[in-house]
Amino acid sequence: MDIKIRIEDFSLHYSDGKESLRHITLDIYANQINVLFGPSGGGKSSLLRALNRLNDLTDVAVQEGRILLDGEDIAAPGYDVIRLRRRVGIVFARPVPLPMSIYRNVTYGLELAGIKDRAQWDAAVERSLKQAALWEEVSDRLDESGYALSGGQQQRLCLARALALQPEVVLLDEPTSGLDPISTSKIERTLQELKSEYTFVAVPHSVQQAARIADWATFFLQGELIEHGDGKTIFTTPQNSQTNEYITGRFG
Amino acid sequence: MKRQPVSLSEFLIERAIQVFGISAIVLVALIFFFLIREGVPAFFEVPLSSLFGARWYPIEDYFGLWPLILGSLIITLGAAILSLPLGLATAIFIAEIAPTWVRDILKPFVEVLAGIPSVVIGFIGMLVFAPALRVALNLPTGLTAFSGILLLAWMALPTIVSVAEDVLDSVPTTYRDAGLALGMTRWQVIWRIVLPAGRSGVLTALMLGVGRAIGETMTVMMVTGNAPRLPLTPADLFMPARTMTATIAAEMGEVAQGSPHYHVLFAVGLTLFVITFVVNMAAAMVVFRQVKRGERMLS
Amino acid sequence: MLSRQTSQRIAFIVISLSALIVVAPILFIVGYIVVQGVGAISWEFLTGFPYNGMKSGGVWPAIVGTLWLTLGTAVVAVPVGVGAAIYLSEYAGDNQLTRAIRIAIINLAGIPSVVYGLFGLGLFVIFLNFGTSILAGSLTLGIMTLPVIISTAEEALRAVPQSFRLVSVSLGGTRWETIRRVVLPQALPGIITGIILGLERAAGETAPILFTVAAFFLPRLPHSIFDQTMALPYHLFVISTQVPGMPVRIQYGTALVLMFFVLSMNVLATLIRRHYRRQRVW
Numbered sequence: 001m002d003i004k005i006r007i008e009d010f011s012l013h014y015s016d017g018k019e020s021l022r023h024i025t026l027d028i029y030a031n032q033i034n035v036l037f038g039p040s041g042g043g044k045s046s047l048l049r050a051l052n053r054l055n056d057l058t059d060v061a062v063q064e065g066r067i068l069l070d071g072e073d074i075a076a077p078g079y080d081v082i083r084l085r086r087r088v089g090i091v092f093a094r095p096v097p098l099p100m101s102i103y104r105n106v107t108y109g110l111e112l113a114g115i116k117d118r119a120q121w122d123a124a125v126e127r128s129l130k131q132a133a134l135w136e137e138v139s140d141r142l143d144e145s146g147y148a149l150s151g152g153q154q155q156r157l158c159l160a161r162a163l164a165l166q167p168e169v170v171l172l173d174e175p176t177s178g179l180d181p182i183s184t185s186k187i188e189r190t191l192q193e194l195k196s197e198y199t200f201v202a203v204p205h206s207v208q209q210a211a212r213i214a215d216w217a218t219f220f221l222q223g224e225l226i227e228h229g230d231g232k233t234i235f236t237t238p239q240n241s242q243t244n245e246y247i248t249g250r251f252g
Numbered sequence: 253m254k255r256q257p258v259s260l261s262e263f264l265i266e267r268a269i270q271v272f273g274i275s276a277i278v279l280v281a282l283i284f285f286f287l288i289r290e291g292v293p294a295f296f297e298v299p300l301s302s303l304f305g306a307r308w309y310p311i312e313d314y315f316g317l318w319p320l321i322l323g324s325l326i327i328t329l330g331a332a333i334l335s336l337p338l339g340l341a342t343a344i345f346i347a348e349i350a351p352t353w354v355r356d357i358l359k360p361f362v363e364v365l366a367g368i369p370s371v372v373i374g375f376i377g378m379l380v381f382a383p384a385l386r387v388a389l390n391l392p393t394g395l396t397a398f399s400g401i402l403l404l405a406w407m408a409l410p411t412i413v414s415v416a417e418d419v420l421d422s423v424p425t426t427y428r429d430a431g432l433a434l435g436m437t438r439w440q441v442i443w444r445i446v447l448p449a450g451r452s453g454v455l456t457a458l459m460l461g462v463g464r465a466i467g468e469t470m471t472v473m474m475v476t477g478n479a480p481r482l483p484l485t486p487a488d489l490f491m492p493a494r495t496m497t498a499t500i501a502a503e504m505g506e507v508a509q510g511s512p513h514y515h516v517l518f519a520v521g522l523t524l525f526v527i528t529f530v531v532n533m534a535a536a537m538v539v540f541r542q543v544k545r546g547e548r549m550l551s
Numbered sequence: 552m553l554s555r556q557t558s559q560r561i562a563f564i565v566i567s568l569s570a571l572i573v574v575a576p577i578l579f580i581v582g583y584i585v586v587q588g589v590g591a592i593s594w595e596f597l598t599g600f601p602y603n604g605m606k607s608g609g610v611w612p613a614i615v616g617t618l619w620l621t622l623g624t625a626v627v628a629v630p631v632g633v634g635a636a637i638y639l640s641e642y643a644g645d646n647q648l649t650r651a652i653r654i655a656i657i658n659l660a661g662i663p664s665v666v667y668g669l670f671g672l673g674l675f676v677i678f679l680n681f682g683t684s685i686l687a688g689s690l691t692l693g694i695m696t697l698p699v700i701i702s703t704a705e706e707a708l709r710a711v712p713q714s715f716r717l718v719s720v721s722l723g724g725t726r727w728e729t730i731r732r733v734v735l736p737q738a739l740p741g742i743i744t745g746i747i748l749g750l751e752r753a754a755g756e757t758a759p760i761l762f763t764v765a766a767f768f769l770p771r772l773p774h775s776i777f778d779q780t781m782a783l784p785y786h787l788f789v790i791s792t793q794v795p796g797m798p799v800r801i802q803y804g805t806a807l808v809l810m811f812f813v814l815s816m817n818v819l820a821t822l823i824r825r826h827y828r829r830q831r832v833w
Contacts, residue, residue, distance in 0.1 A: 109722035273638025341569035369755025439559035467663025
């Protein structure tokens with residue numbers, strides 16, 4: 001199993017003292033669905049956002065340790081974050097189409113990357129919308145606003161938008177939290193189909209979803225990594241009693 | 253995001269934005285500086301006994317500021333005293349009592365009032381309002397301090413109404429619901445819960461209204477008769493008066509640049525600047541403190 | 552002791568009457584000026600020069616002057632104001648500098664218009680030697696208009712959801728690219744509304760232009776920004792206080808033109824705001 005991202009003794013504290021992470025060491029495997037789960041406030045989202053430096057936008061007081069993407073420390077000062085964010089895309093919990101057409105939503109990242117070729121745009125739109133299993137539903141109305149779509153379609157549009165840049169890693173922050181079961185299963189199926197091309201790091205919105213999609217799973221509790229292992233083991237025979245209590249529904 | 257922008261143009265734009273950002277500070281300092289530069293010489297060129305005398309008659313070198321300061325003071329205070337309850341009542345009407353469709357008509361109206369140029373109000377005040385007041389009160393002239401007070405009170409309303417309305421809106425609905433659940437009438441809720449909860453904001457509204465009234469120029473110049481007399485008794489309210497703003501506006505055009513009169517007018521402007529600065533700072537402090545308290549309550 | 556219902560009824564009646572006292576005179580003033588002034592309005596009045604000691608003729612040079620000044624004010628105030636708003640909304644941290652900027656803006660907003668006139672006289676007319684000119688007047692009016700534009704533009708920028716910024720940055724956008732491509736276009740209607748409201752105020756102001764630009768009577772149009780000009784508000788002031796025997800009809804006509812000019816900007820701003828608020832997806 002290839003290691004895509006290696007997190008080494010990583011700690012993070014916000015200046016408002018809210019969520020924090022303490023001494024996390026963890027490997028993210030390439031072409032797998034890596035799941036981070038646990039009760040809210042455990043630091044999963046913070047870790048996720050550290051992986052493409054979106055935390056830079058919030059008030060981080062202290063950040064220590066290293067995060068190695070293909071061996072390069074992305075947490076180091078002076079690292080080119082713009083390039084990083086093109087390599088590591090993210091889909092957020094709530095679908096947030098940008099206030100523009102479906103087409104321009106998908107090409108937005110390409111425009112920022114300086115790609116101006118219309119043919120390239122067309123190709124990227126078709127490819128990524130197909131990957132996100134949305135192409136059939138929207139191919140004849142690409143000029144409509146992203147907000148004309150249903151919630152589930154909007155979220156798949158957001159996935160397509162992240163995929164358009166052909167990132168190596170895709171971060172998923174509770175990507176189906178507001179969606180109906182049909183849309184949720186569509187997205188879960190999409191992830192399975194795409195993992196041969198991408199590395200996924202996902203924070204699912206429920207233990208059930210975690211168990212369904214995880215190739216690898218990591219349990220977080222109050223900013224600490226409690227247990228890490230392959231999905232099957234974690235969700236059937238966890239070693240740690242706290243993990244066991246959480247997945248059997250005794251807390252969280 | 254602590255990161256160097258990628259391109260030169262982006263770098264330049266972000267620098268420009270930063271410069272624009274601090275422009276307000278630079279401008280306030282510049283204004284202060286030029287008022288001092290042109291105004292302070294007055295204190296050396298004109299004897300203090302003249303400046304603090306009771307007579308403003310520049311042609312004969314009487315530069316007594318008291319009539320102007322007191323003129324501004326009574327007109328501003330008078331306007332504020334009338335304006336606050338009216339503005340507050342209107343804000344309560346708009347925010348708490350009026351049905352939605354009335355509110356939708358009223359709010360643009362108040363904005364229209366804010367938009368009418370003061371010279372137009374002064375014009376109507378001179379041609380219609382003052383003569384009517386003269387007849388109604390049987391005065392020798394309608395161009396009096398009182399006319400100025402009434403018009404200014406009315407002109408300060410948009411400021412007071414909009415600030416007070418924001419304040420009333422910001423009182424949480426749960427407060428209101430709690431009051432109603434206890435069997436209070438709507439009026440009791442407004443009077444005993446909403447107004448006390450928003451009182452510091454109402455204070456801000458008052459101060460901003462005062463700031464607006466003391467700086468008003470054209471209307472007072474046109475309707476107060478412009479006689480620089482010392483207003484000392486209540487009867488003086490119904491006599492002509494002269495404000496600081498009107499004095500500057502009326503006389504600056506005719507003075508020789510660099511003359512004592514010129515410098516005194518700048519000194520009057522400096523005084524106005526300082527007064528509005530203090531009033532607005534006080535208002536700002538109330539707002540800032542309120543924000544802090546709000547944050548404490550949340551965390 | 553009154554019953555609770557009775558006291559509520561009395562209070563509501565008093566409050567409603569107060570609101571009426573506030574609103575009725577607005578209707579009266581606008582209506583009265585229209586009724587009195589509409590008779591003066593003619594093609595000749597709108598496009599002609601005043602003559603016969605301003606007792607005859609039109610207000611054309613004053614209209615042109617006010618247009619010049621409004622445009623000049625926009626040129627000065629829009630870039631600086633919108634830039635400052637972008638700074639406050641998108642760049643400024645929670646620190647002493649930001650607080651100082653906010654206090655400065657509150658104070659700028661509170662400075663009396665006639666004091667702006669003094670400042671313009673001291674800095675632009677005399678110190679920088681621009682003379683009494685459209686340039687000096689526009690700069691003065693522009694600075695006076697800044698606080699209105701800054702605060703409305705900042706409000707419009709802040710109303711744009713934070714999630715848009717996060718998405719744009721996550722797709723490899725820099726801060727400025729995010730502002731230019733997502734935040735500004737979304738805030739634009741609100742910013743334009745604020746600009747129009749600011750310019751409306753500037754167009755109606757008299758005191759700041761008294762000593763910086765306004766000409767009592769100038770029987771020609773300005774040729775450049777270094778010329779003096781007549782302007783509608785000052786013209787109304789002049790013909791209603793400085794010219795004895797002025798026909799009332801012309802005074803009301805001038806007031807009507809000025810009020811129409813200013814209030815149509817107000818209406819325009821309201822319409823833009825309504826239109827885009829309805830269209831907005833977020």
